[in-house]
Amino acid sequence: MSNTITLRGRKVVGGRAEGEALVTHDTVPGWGGVNPVQGVITEVRHELRGVSFKDKILVCPGAKGSSGWSAMYHTARLAGTAPRALVFNEMTTKIALGAVVMRVPSVTDLDRNPLDVIETGDWVIVDGDAGTVEITKVRT
Amino acid sequence: MKLTDSEKEFLEGNRGKAQQKAMELLVRYAEALGAERFVDTNNVCGVPGSANPFLQNYYKDKGTSEYDAIFSFFDLDSDELVEAPQALVSTCCLQGGADPDNWETLGTKPQVFSIYKDREQFAADHGVKILKTCTPYIVGNTPARGEHCAWMESSAVVYCNSVLGARTNTEGRESTSAAMLTGKIPDWGFHRTEFRYGSHRIDVDVPIESVMDWGMLGYFVGDVVQERIPVLTGQYGQPDLVRHKHFGAAAASSGGVELYHIVGITPEAPTLDAAFGPNRPIETFRYGRAERKRTYEAINSSAKDPDVDYVMLGCPHAALEQIEEVCRLLEGRRISANSALWIFTSRAVKEQALARGFLDIIAKSGGIVMTDTCSAFAQAIPPGTKVAALDSAKQAHYLPAIMNIQAWFGSTRDCIEAAITGKWNPESL
Numbered sequence: 001m002s003n004t005i006t007l008r009g010r011k012v013v014g015g016r017a018e019g020e021a022l023v024t025h026d027t028v029p030g031w032g033g034v035n036p037v038q039g040v041i042t043e044v045r046h047e048l049r050g051v052s053f054k055d056k057i058l059v060c061p062g063a064k065g066s067s068g069w070s071a072m073y074h075t076a077r078l079a080g081t082a083p084r085a086l087v088f089n090e091m092t093t094k095i096a097l098g099a100v101v102m103r104v105p106s107v108t109d110l111d112r113n114p115l116d117v118i119e120t121g122d123w124v125i126v127d128g129d130a131g132t133v134e135i136t137k138v139r140t
Numbered sequence: 141m142k143l144t145d146s147e148k149e150f151l152e153g154n155r156g157k158a159q160q161k162a163m164e165l166l167v168r169y170a171e172a173l174g175a176e177r178f179v180d181t182n183n184v185c186g187v188p189g190s191a192n193p194f195l196q197n198y199y200k201d202k203g204t205s206e207y208d209a210i211f212s213f214f215d216l217d218s219d220e221l222v223e224a225p226q227a228l229v230s231t232c233c234l235q236g237g238a239d240p241d242n243w244e245t246l247g248t249k250p251q252v253f254s255i256y257k258d259r260e261q262f263a264a265d266h267g268v269k270i271l272k273t274c275t276p277y278i279v280g281n282t283p284a285r286g287e288h289c290a291w292m293e294s295s296a297v298v299y300c301n302s303v304l305g306a307r308t309n310t311e312g313r314e315s316t317s318a319a320m321l322t323g324k325i326p327d328w329g330f331h332r333t334e335f336r337y338g339s340h341r342i343d344v345d346v347p348i349e350s351v352m353d354w355g356m357l358g359y360f361v362g363d364v365v366q367e368r369i370p371v372l373t374g375q376y377g378q379p380d381l382v383r384h385k386h387f388g389a390a391a392a393s394s395g396g397v398e399l400y401h402i403v404g405i406t407p408e409a410p411t412l413d414a415a416f417g418p419n420r421p422i423e424t425f426r427y428g429r430a431e432r433k434r435t436y437e438a439i440n441s442s443a444k445d446p447d448v449d450y451v452m453l454g455c456p457h458a459a460l461e462q463i464e465e466v467c468r469l470l471e472g473r474r475i476s477a478n479s480a481l482w483i484f485t486s487r488a489v490k491e492q493a494l495a496r497g498f499l500d501i502i503a504k505s506g507g508i509v510m511t512d513t514c515s516a517f518a519q520a521i522p523p524g525t526k527v528a529a530l531d532s533a534k535q536a537h538y539l540p541a542i543m544n545i546q547a548w549f550g551s552t553r554d555c556i557e558a559a560i561t562g563k564w565n566p567e568s569l
Contacts, residue, residue, distance in 0.1 A: 067292035070312035
């Protein structure tokens with residue numbers, strides 16, 4: 001299919017998931033900027049303020065904020081509000097540990113900037129073990 | 141990953157079941173980071189076994205008296221219930237959700253307070269030092285230069301790396317609990333010398349003296365460098381512990397600064413060249429009068445109403461010198477009937493404040509000194525608060541968003557005057 005693009009990178013957390021992309025160009029906040037029980041970003045000036053990441057393929061530059069990041073997204077997993085997969089650019093201890101305890105397929109170090117290729121609403125398949133992201137564009 | 145024999149012992153379960161689960165989690169985490177090995181640590185700061193009402197309710201009936209469900213399933217992210225062993229290495233417990241003496245004033249419900257008390261007992265029973273503060277470096281945990289640590293709390297992490305020259309990443313709940321049982325943490329990021337050189341240069345072109353000056357400079361620096369490593373050069377006096385505390389906490393809030401260098405001041409920056417090592421500055425920023433004014437306005441952007449209902453000091457937790465300063469400003473005067481003054485500190489500093497008579501002076505004026513927590517962490521402000529006054533850029537960054545209130549930021553003196561008069565009337569910048 002002509003409207004399918006594949007990006008190649010490296011495994012952060014293994015497994016395979018697919019779903020609708022939720023893309024943000026802002027780094028994703030932890031404690032003080034997210035409500036994990038509702039699965040919603042709450043940071044005042046964030047692009048995704050009030051938006052739910054539940055069951056989405058979250059595509060972002062990386063994580064920011066307090067050391068409570070992993071515990072927030074770990075709580076989201078328990079509450080059933082976690083995203084289905086993570087695709088990100090900048091590796092930090094916050095997002096690495098957060099991806100591990102969320103237990104969702106995650107990839108980074110992709111051969112193209114995922115923020116340039118993926119748009120919110122695209123259908124995305126993340127294969128953590130292969131380190132690939134397959135994107136079906138909604139708009140061509 | 142390259143695992144040593146002792147790490148393999150952990151992984152094979154020869155050191156205990158919980159220790160095996162801890163090592164499995166650390167290996168998953170290290171592989172996610174792309175780390176190739178672990179470093180040994182004997183200095184962990186975390187929140188092992190702590191709980192909030194959500195976690196307490198989620199795991200109720202899933203554990204037994206010896207086999208702790210929260211520690212097994214949440215701290216170690218294990219699928220198996222395991223016996224929670226004693227800490228293997230030196231471990232401190234950071235801040236929590238309620239004050240042990242004034243929890244009712246904070247609005248904590250009795251059943252929630254009993255969760256906090258039970259979880260503190262869990263930590264104490266497992267060999268964890270009950271520091272209950274975001275400032276472990278004020279109350280005795282001052283790692284040596286080069287020491288590998290595994291710390292949570294962004295304001296403590298930046299102090300540990302920058303001021304002490306010890307080495308830690310911003311760890312999380314699960315990685316610190318796993319490190320507590322194994323003495324291992326991934327050798328990645330700030331543990332490695334090549335990662336610690338500066339990335340951005342900041343030319344300071346306006347005199348930096350007061351705690352407030354340092355707080356504003358930190359807020360500016362975090363905003364412009366985000367997660368990178370700033371190197372400061374220019375006009376500043378010798379900062380003391382309190383100034384570093386406010387600078388670092390602000391830089392770790394407006395951005396994600398985990399290490400900064402101040403030329404001629406911090407241990408890894410004897411010269412500009414030493415601070416940058418093999419790096420060339422990616423960008424240079426100037427902090428002059430105009431930048432200072434813009435920063436002051438940005439920190440104050442949530443505030444417009446001059447009637448102050450609440451003054452909060454002690455973010456990060458107040459040092460004794462800061463409580464002494466409050467007493468000098470407050471002694472013999474009364475806080476306005478329309479306002480409240482809460483000061484947050486560590487238990488150890490509160491004990492010293494008691495010995496010096498400071499608690500008495502503050503109580504007579506109508507203020508309260510609390511420990512263990514703060515307004516942002518406990519999500520607790522006096523009932524009906526619409527406008528707060530703060531001397532911390534970090535707290536001014538978080539509190540309006542968390543509690544949906546306005547917050548003024550200024551000097552400690554501005555804040556105490558606001559508590560006494562009920563009005564925000566700051567000295568000119």
